Amino acid sequence: MSEEFLRAFAREKLAALEGESLLRTLADTQRLAAGRVRRDARELLSFCCNDYLGLSHHPDVIEASRLATQEHGAGAGGSRLVSGNNPLYARLEETLARIKGTEDAVVFGSGYLANIGVIPVLAGRKDLILMDELCHACLFAGATLARSRIIHFGHKDTSELASLLERHRDEYRHCLVLTDGVFSMDGDRAPVAELFEICERHDAWLLTDDAHGLGVIEDGRGSSIVGGHAVPVPLQMGTLSKAVGAYGGYLCTSHDVADLMRNRARSLQYTTGLPPGTLAAATKALEVIETDHQRVNTPLAHARRFAQVIGLPRPESPIVPILVGDAAPTLKASQRLEQRGFLVVAIRPPTVPEGTARLRCTFSASHTKEDVERFSAAVTEVLEAA
């Protein structure tokens, strides 16, 4: 009987989502090289993948993964702290710290696991967390787990942040300020230099989530580089699953904070280490990012060309959102693009605020100039038809 109620509960929820054009389905999609995917026996050109540099298909990255798997096995066999701290971690963490210009780095199972692990180590019940209202879902999840007082400030609104700190900082022990470095659904950059300066003035710790910065902006070094200078953000987290093309998350920081995470971050302690093949793939991909500047600079160049043709503002990252508004017409636009051979997913609430459903287009070094031109023409057609 209770099983029946459980099913009915699920069906009712799903029907409600469908009624609002908010139902999600998993579509079998085989990723091919060169920005192509195969879906329902059709080949599509994908403009919604976060593999910005095509490194998931780079022959050297695949070879590094294959060799490590052969040598160390398919899985880690345990938590990093117990039996899973493969020596490949040391090289990966050194490489990350070198690229980010920090003393140390700690690798987690994913970016999500990094945020839900790191934030509760630094903030608790007596502390304050201030976060940009458009922060990624896993920063919200980490802040919620910390059980601190949470206050959101307006998107990139540094004066609101400063006045919140003036008003509330003294009531709390620690204060953590959270922001995406590049906002995942809008593609704009956080004002990292100003945020850092405000945090310094008010004794707050800045954490930037550079999931969409590493490998694609500022010669691949990410969102802490502003006007050619490195802003010494004390907590720089990110993922190995986007431009790096593999899987995993990281925090780049000082030796002391890194050691504290190795001791206290629950999502590092109570979970299995990454597969050796993944560690080797990520390390090799980061080495490509350090040396192949042409590849690193291509996604943003494509995004800028596309935005110019469509008549959108000049992008600051390879993410270009086309705001449609309601969920239903956004889905329709996405379907029309798919009919023309392009894959662009409709991003709907709750991933983005109500009334701001959008086509989120991302550009990759795997795309050719001609791919981008054909895509621009198709988008123009679809938008005109809408």
Ligand SMILES: *Cc1c(COP(=O)(O)O)cnc(C)c1O
């Ligand atoms: C994708 C993403 C994450 C999560 O990273 P995973 O490694 O995929 O778990 C975190 N933050 C932002 C801003 C992201 O876009």
